Amino acid sequence: xxxxxxxxxxxxxxxxxxxxxxxxxxxxxxxxxxxxxxxxxxxxxxxxxxxxxxxxxxxxxxxxxxxxxxxxxxxxxxxxxxxxxxxxxxxxxxxxxxxxxxxxxxxxxxxxxxxxxxxxxxxxxxxxxxxxxxxxxxxxxxxxxxxxxxxxxxxxxxxxxxxxxxxxxxxxxxxxxxxxxxxxxxxxxxxxxxxxxxxxxxxxxxxxxxxxxxxxxxxxxxxxxxxxxxxxxxxxxxxxxxxxxxxxxxxxxxxxxxxxxxxxxxxxxxxxxxxxxxxxxxxxxxxxxxxxxxxxxxxxxxxxxxxxxxxxxxxxxxxxxxxxxxxxxxxxxxxxxxxxxxxxxxxxxxxxxxxxxxxxxxxxxxxxxxxxxxxxxxxxxxxxxxxxxxxxxxxxxxxxxxxxxxxxxxxxxxxxxxxxxxxxxxxxxxxxxxxxxxxxxxxxxxxxxxx
Amino acid sequence: xxxxxxxxxxxxxxxxxxxxxxxxxxxxxxxxxxxxxxxxxxxxxxxxxxxxxxxxxxxxxxxxxxxxxxxxxxxxxxxxxxxxxxxxxxxxxxxxxxxxxxxxxxxxxxxxxxxxxxxxxxxxxxxxxxxxxxxxxxxxxxxxxxxxxxxxxxxxxxxxxxxxxxxxxxxxxxxxxxxxxxxxxxxxxxxxxxxxxxxxxxxxxxxxxxxxxxxxxxxxxxxxxxxxxxxxxxxxxxxxxxxxxxxxxxxxxxxxxxxxxxxxxxxxxxxxxxxxxxxxxxxxxxxxxxxxxxxxxxxxxxxxxxxxxxxxxxxxxxxxxxxxxxxxxxxxxxxxxxxxxxxxxx
Numbered sequence: 001x002x003x004x005x006x007x008x009x010x011x012x013x014x015x016x017x018x019x020x021x022x023x024x025x026x027x028x029x030x031x032x033x034x035x036x037x038x039x040x041x042x043x044x045x046x047x048x049x050x051x052x053x054x055x056x057x058x059x060x061x062x063x064x065x066x067x068x069x070x071x072x073x074x075x076x077x078x079x080x081x082x083x084x085x086x087x088x089x090x091x092x093x094x095x096x097x098x099x100x101x102x103x104x105x106x107x108x109x110x111x112x113x114x115x116x117x118x119x120x121x122x123x124x125x126x127x128x129x130x131x132x133x134x135x136x137x138x139x140x141x142x143x144x145x146x147x148x149x150x151x152x153x154x155x156x157x158x159x160x161x162x163x164x165x166x167x168x169x170x171x172x173x174x175x176x177x178x179x180x181x182x183x184x185x186x187x188x189x190x191x192x193x194x195x196x197x198x199x200x201x202x203x204x205x206x207x208x209x210x211x212x213x214x215x216x217x218x219x220x221x222x223x224x225x226x227x228x229x230x231x232x233x234x235x236x237x238x239x240x241x242x243x244x245x246x247x248x249x250x251x252x253x254x255x256x257x258x259x260x261x262x263x264x265x266x267x268x269x270x271x272x273x274x275x276x277x278x279x280x281x282x283x284x285x286x287x288x289x290x291x292x293x294x295x296x297x298x299x300x301x302x303x304x305x306x307x308x309x310x311x312x313x314x315x316x317x318x319x320x321x322x323x324x325x326x327x328x329x330x331x332x333x334x335x336x337x338x339x340x341x342x343x344x345x346x347x348x349x350x351x352x353x354x355x356x357x358x359x360x361x362x363x364x365x366x367x368x369x370x371x372x373x374x375x376x377x378x379x380x381x382x383x384x385x386x387x388x389x390x391x392x393x394x395x396x397x398x399x400x401x402x403x404x405x406x407x408x409x410x411x412x413x414x415x416x417x418x419x420x421x422x423x424x425x426x427x428x429x430x431x432x433x434x435x436x437x438x439x440x441x442x443x444x445x446x447x448x449x450x451x
Numbered sequence: 452x453x454x455x456x457x458x459x460x461x462x463x464x465x466x467x468x469x470x471x472x473x474x475x476x477x478x479x480x481x482x483x484x485x486x487x488x489x490x491x492x493x494x495x496x497x498x499x500x501x502x503x504x505x506x507x508x509x510x511x512x513x514x515x516x517x518x519x520x521x522x523x524x525x526x527x528x529x530x531x532x533x534x535x536x537x538x539x540x541x542x543x544x545x546x547x548x549x550x551x552x553x554x555x556x557x558x559x560x561x562x563x564x565x566x567x568x569x570x571x572x573x574x575x576x577x578x579x580x581x582x583x584x585x586x587x588x589x590x591x592x593x594x595x596x597x598x599x600x601x602x603x604x605x606x607x608x609x610x611x612x613x614x615x616x617x618x619x620x621x622x623x624x625x626x627x628x629x630x631x632x633x634x635x636x637x638x639x640x641x642x643x644x645x646x647x648x649x650x651x652x653x654x655x656x657x658x659x660x661x662x663x664x665x666x667x668x669x670x671x672x673x674x675x676x677x678x679x680x681x682x683x684x685x686x687x688x689x690x691x692x693x694x695x696x697x698x699x700x701x702x703x704x705x706x707x708x709x710x711x712x713x714x715x716x717x718x719x720x721x722x723x724x725x726x727x728x729x730x731x732x733x734x735x736x737x738x739x740x741x742x743x744x745x746x747x748x749x750x751x752x753x754x755x756x757x758x759x760x761x762x763x764x765x766x767x768x769x770x771x772x773x774x775x776x777x778x779x780x781x782x783x784x785x786x787x788x789x790x791x792x793x794x795x796x797x
Contacts, residue, residue, distance in 0.1 A: 189786030191478070192643035201475070249645070345783040347775050352679075359680035364667070410775040412783040417730065418775055 008151040008302065013267030014132045015146075015274055016153050018085075021129035023259040024120065025083025028095070031252045032076035041068050044109055048370050051106040052377070052386050055433055060104045071098055082124070085134020089125070096121035107383065108376045112339050113253035116163060120260065123159060123308075126301065127152045133274050155305050156263050159312065161221035166316045166337035168217025175327075175342070176214065180206035181414040182343035190247055216240050224264040237261050248340060322437050327413055328421070328444035330380055331437065346378030346411040346421065350388065352395060353404040363391060379411050381422060381441050388428035405429040416445045476724035477716065482639045482649050484715035488708065490635065492535040493628040499525070499532040500617075500624035507617045511610040514601045523592055523692070529620065530585050530689065534701035536627070538660035538709070541652040542638065543630030549623050550664075556586035557685050560594075563587055563612075570608045574619055586690070588616050593691035644787045654718070654787050657709060658778045665706070666770045669699050673756045674763050682760070684753035693751035700745055707738050718781065727784045730776065737773045744769050 035041065045068045053060050062068060075098050081091035100118045103109070128148055130136040137144040175181040184206040191197045199205055216236060223233035241254035262270075319332030326333060327342050350363035365374050368390065377383040388405045395403040405428045410418040419442070422428075426440040443449060506525040510518040533554065540550050562582040566572040574583050591613050592600060604610050641649040667677060668688070675682040688695040711717040722731040744766040748755050755763050782788070 185783070185786045189644035192641075192648070343783055343786075345779045347779045349771060354679070361678070361680040362671070362676045364677050366663070410779050412779045415784050418779045 005302070008149065008154060010150045011147040012150045012153065013146065013271060014128070014148040014152075015267050015270035016263050016265065017127060017129045017148060017156075018131075018133045019270045019273050020156065020260065020263050021085065021088075021124065022083045022133075023262065024124075024256070025079045025081075027252060027255055027259055028117065029076050029079035029083065031256075032072050032079060034252070036069065036072050036076075041072050043370070044372070045102070045105060048106065048108075048373060049368055050387075050390050052108055052373070052383050054104055054107055055382070055435070057104045060101065062105050071102065075099060075102075085130040085136050088130030088134065088136050092121060092124045092129075096125055106373075107334075108373045110334055111253075112337055113250070113256060115335055117256065119159060119312075120156070123155055126304070127155070133278070151302060151305065153263065155309075156260075157225070158309060160257075160260055160263065161225070162309075162312050163337050164217045164221050167339050168214050168219075169316075170336065170338045170341055171210070171214035171217060173327075175414050176210050179414075180210045182341075183209050185343055185415050186248070193246070213240075224261060227266070230264060234261065234265075244340070250340070324437070324441065325444040325448040328411075328448060329438065329441050330382075343414050344379045344411065345375075346409060346418070348374075348378045348384060348387075348410075349408045350391060351406050351408070352391065352400075353406075354395075354400045355402055355404060356400070368394075378409065379421070381438050382433055384409060384422055385428055385431055385433050385438075388431075389433075392429040403429055413445060413448075416447065419445050476721055478642045478650065479639060481712065481716045481721060482642065484712045484717065485649075485653060485709065486635050486638050487715075488713050489536075489539055490631060492532075492539075492705070493624075493631045496529075496532045496536050497624040497628040499529040500621045503529040504614075504617045504621045507614055511604065511614060514604045514610075516597060516601070519592070519597060519601060526585075526588055526592060527692065527694065530589075530692075530698060531701045533585060534698050535705040537664065537702070538657055538706055539653075540660060541656045542634050543627060547623065547626060547630065549627060551580065553584040553620055553623060554586065554688075555580050555584060556688055557690065558582060558586040558590050560590055563590060567606070567608050567612045570611075572612075574615060583616050583619060585620070586688070588613065588620075589689050589691045591616075593689075593693075644785060646788055650721075650785075651787050653709075654777075654782055657706060658774070658782075661706060661770075661777060662774055665699075665702060666767065666774065669695065669702070670752075670763065670767050670770065673752060674760070674767055675756065676767065682756040684756050687751070687753045687756075690753060693753065695752045696745065696748060696750045696755075699752075700742075703738070703741060703745065710734070710738070721785055722781065725785050727780075730780055730784060734773070734776050734781070737769065737776060741766065741769045741773060 042065070045062045046065045051062065063071060075095060078091045078095045078098070081087060082095060096118065099114075099121060103114050103118060128145070131143050131145040131148070171177070180203070184203065187200040187206050187209065191201045193200065220233055220236065220240075223229040223236070226233075238258055241258050244250060245254040316336035319326050319336065322329065322331040324331070327344075348365065350365065351360060352363060353360040365387075369377065369387070377387050384407060388407065391405055392403055406424055406426065407422050407428060408424050409421040411421040412418040421442060423440045423442055431440070503522075503525045506518070506522045510522045536544070537550060537554065544550065559581040562578065566579070566582055572579060572582075591609070594600075595603070604613070638649045641647065641652075644650050646652075646655075671677055673683055673686045687693075688698055709717070711719050719731045719735065722728065722734075744762070747762045748766055749759055749762075752763070
């Protein structure tokens with residue numbers, strides 16, 4: 001225990017932390033501008049008439065249009081300030097809060113990499129990434145430090161390792177490994193790609209990508225931790241993420257990962273980067289000045305990081321608490337680094353019955369939902385229930401006191417024929433969402449039973 | 452790592468022999484076939500629209516029983532031809548916004564009469580979207596008995612309004628026909644199945660039309676499934692000509708033809724090449740079932756939704772089942788993303 005404490009508190013160069021701060025800040029700042037210019041602020045946070053908040057966060061509501069735009073512009077500025085190390089604690093805290101707030105508005109837009117960005121921002125709040133090569137250190141030389149405790153770098157490395165490990169762990173399933181699904185569907189659909197397009201039609205490519213992807217995710221953390229394999233491992237990181245960027249529409253994620261994994265490189269390497277950059281900013285690198293006092297080896301912080309990691313270990317495993325096929329029920333699916341893992345499509349027909357007038361009719365989903373919301377809702381039980389509850393409130397407002405709401409939800413998983421996801425007899429207006437198992441979810445397609 | 456990869460590679464080469472699911476589908480040939488079908492449909496629509504304009508001219512010059520009958524027949528032909536192109540709502544059709552200009556119903560008859568009376572109107576104005584296109588012409592020529600219609604058209608205002616409406620359709624049809632010719636190469640070149648690809652656009656457009664304009668617009672809304680179960684006969688297409696069921700049949704036939712690729716390579720072949728021959732059979736059987744349910748609804752639809760709700764509801768239900776096959780099962784089999792929006796995934 002003492003040895004561990006000694007290890008994680010060893011003074012080490014702060015350079016890796018600083019480089020990551022700059023790269024992450026710049027990518028995210030650009031990412032926010034991209035989000036605005038793609039028209040997504042309007043599409044995702046202005047146009048929808050209703051939202052799907054997370055359980056327990058129903059009080060989170062979007063701002064009016066102008067507010068949403070200002071928030072994204074603010075984020076773009078604050079991430080830039082993070083990169084520059086300007087008013088760092090404030091700018092990274094704002095970045096974390098604003099970004100996470102936006103993500104909490106609507107689970108339609110849940111992406112693992114957005115979750116990763118939130119976590120990364122959260123950790124950076126507690127890391128002294130601004131103590132060197134920053135505007136803060138320039139304005140206030142008192143805080144400048146070229147050293148930091150090893151734990152401040154280790155925590156980011158472990159967080160990244162967990163992302164990869166769990167992404168790989170999630171791929172260890174029958175569909176992925178034995179059937180090469182869903183890549184067997186996805187890859188041939190890209191057969192128009194330059195150079196490798198023709199190859200993607202070949203079935204063995206789906207197996208190669210499935211197995212290669214799983215092995216990459218599982219072993220890349222170890223390969224990155226190991227000094228000898230690191231250069232090769234980083235080459236793999238670049239190849240892997242650029243391939244995914246090329247093949248799939250996954251936005252900024254590949255660049256975030258390629259940037260963030262630099263944290264595994266040695267301090268000399270990072271120092272070299274900073275030395276190259278400094279003439280650009282006319283920064284005079286100060287002489288070596290190791291000041292132990294500027295390093296806060298507080299026990300509370302170590303404990304805090306420990307608890308954080310425990311939570312990060314436990315959260316992706318929570319699916320074990322639920323019965324049934326995870327891909328079908330998606331109970332415990334989010335926040336678990338299950339990236340690009342399945343092909344799921346669905347179509348929901350909601351029926352409303354008014355027990356008083358005995359009349360019944362169907363709901364026009366697109367009257368209430370954007371196409372994207374309807375698509376995401378159609379395959380996820382918790383969102384189906386949320387929408388049904390929204391419908392209940394809507395019809396109650398229109399004078400129907402006890403609407404009976406049922407759904408025929410056809411869902412296709414990994415190219416299998418579609419099947420009802422929700423019990424079509426279940427009156428959804430009598431239910432309330434919670435964390436317990438949803439016993440109104442129907443059994444998965446036959447091939448997922450008895451496995 | 453490399454070792455692992457090569458083991459994985461060898462492992463799967465073994466079972467390749469007993470599984471021949473690798474998609475050997477000639478997508479270019481498929482897109483060429485669909486492009487040709489679309490081309491023929493646009494050609495036909497342009498010709499029928501021009502014929503309609505000509506018969507309006509004859510009728511206006513000489514409003515009498517014979518010319519009115521010709522006009523009505525040619526109008527019906529053009530309206531039927533429209534049913535063969537209305538679901539290709541992407542590329543040029545989307546850019547020209549044809550759909551939202553030619554067939555919005557029910558019409559606002561008051562607005563139409565006001566326009567006629569004042570004699571000044573801007574057909575591009577938003578307020579006139581429900582006072583023009585096929586539904587408005589249907590109102591003008593099919594609403595009243597022959598004698599009244601003929602005498603009404605002694606008013607030059609009424610005649611020129613009718614002329615303007617047909618000219619607009621004629622213009623759109625000609626533009627579409629031309630624009631498609633220019634777009635064809637681009638359409639055939641955009642292979643793949645992602646959102647911007649032609650296959651992706653075609654399937655998404657087909658589904659969007661089938662769900663919103665075929666199921667809802669033509670059957671569901673008049674039947675009342677969108678109005679708390681209360682029938683709305685006034686919401687029928689071709690309300691005054693009262694042949695909406697014939698238009699439904701035309702539209703269904705055209706979408707079936709698109710699915711089958713005419714006599715050439717179509718989505719049916721795409722599914723067969725993707726190891727989903729059974730799904731293709733189910734889809735074709737469902738299309739047949741819809742046809743037979745459709746012929747079981749006694750025309751006209753506006754009275755059927757009140758007096759024969761059961762066969763109409765059955766028709767609706769069978770249409771609904773095809774949506775599941777077309778929108779869920781088919782795209783997930785061939786890797787098309789059902790989305791009318793562009794977005795990041797992970």
